[in-house]
Amino acid sequence: MKQRIDLAVAARETGKHNSRAIRNNRHVPGVVYGAIENANVTIDEKFIVKYNTRAFENALFNLKSDNGKLNGKVVLMKSVDVHPLTRRPVHVDLFALDMTKTxxxxxxxxxxxxxxxxxxxxxxxxxxxxxxxxxxxxxxxxxxxxxxxxxxxxxxxxxxxxxxxxxxxxxxxxxxxxxxxxxQEEEVAATPAAAAAPAAGAAAPAAGAAAPAKDAKAATPAKK
Known part of the structure; x- marks a missing residue:
């Protein structure tokens, strides 16, 4: 059987003020959804940092909580939002599994x-x-x-x-x-084709120079 990792969570109140206080206490606000009624939780930051790696990408976490609706639920850590500057986790989504369903x-x-x-x-x-x-x-x-x-x-x-x-x-x-x-592409020195490129490019201004002459002629007032 796939090994499960115990993860302690606690229920939390919503709101920016509460979330800010949670982060100041080195915890991360999160939500548990899926095979459960959505529940707002808080988790110790050091656990999120430890398990938010490729090695634990599909790890099964066994929730430990005083809340009976959360305790014993098996979840996947679906996503972790991090601060763009500090790189500290600021929010986590946990997906509750129905162990009988794929x-x-x-x-x-x-x-x-x-x-x-x-x-x-x-x-x-x-x-x-x-x-x-x-x-x-x-x-x-x-x-x-x-x-x-x-x-x-x-x-x-x-x-x-x-x-x-x-x-x-x-x-x-x-x-x-x-x-x-x-x-594997190799860097090749100038070839005859490459050397001919400037000449082809040089012809472009000449062609472009002809256009103003045509326009100037068109702009010349007609003789009476």
Missing amino acids: VRVFVEVKLEGKPIGIAEGGLLNVVSRQIEVECLPTDIPESFTADVSNLGVGDALHVSDLTLPSTVKVMSRPEDTIAVVVV
């Missing part, structure tokens, strides 16, 4: 191996690092692993190439690209 989440794809195309002058371009899946909360994977060793220049790894557990349903499009080996 949920959609994005799961990281970790690439392993060195593509053979690199030896051919290619470069591995990672297009997407996550895919969307649907599964029961207890079946949410921490990540998926894909081997890119056999990718040559021009070869790509698609969502359909991933091997996933039977308990997980892929929601991303099968044809979506995760990574591709592309030709």
Whole structure:
């Protein structure tokens, strides 16, 4: 069973004044929604900082609270708003789960191996690092692993190439690209074509200079 992390929360009053006071006390105002009646809560800031990382992106949190409606609820940390300057968390959204129903989440794809195309002058371009899946909360994977060793220049790894557990349903499009080996562009010295560019550019002013002459002629008063 997927490990759960205890997270202490307390009910809070709404309003800007209360939210400001909560933040001054190094706590973060938040809301719990989903398989529960919406509830306003407050959480110790240090816990939000600790768990608001990629490593805990799909972690299951077991709420601990004196409020009976909140205590024991299992949630996902869906989003954390941070201050643009201090980078301190200012608000958190917690999604309460129905453990008997599936949920959609994005799961990281970790690439392993060195593509053979690199030896051919290619470069591995990672297009997407996550895919969307649907599964029961207890079946949410921490990540998926894909081997890119056999990718040559021009070869790509698609969502359909991933091997996933039977308990997980892929929601991303099968044809979506995760990574591709592309030709590495090299800086090339001036070529004849490049050298000809200024000459072509020089012709532009000459063509542009003809326009005023035509306009001037048109502006000349007609002879009586």
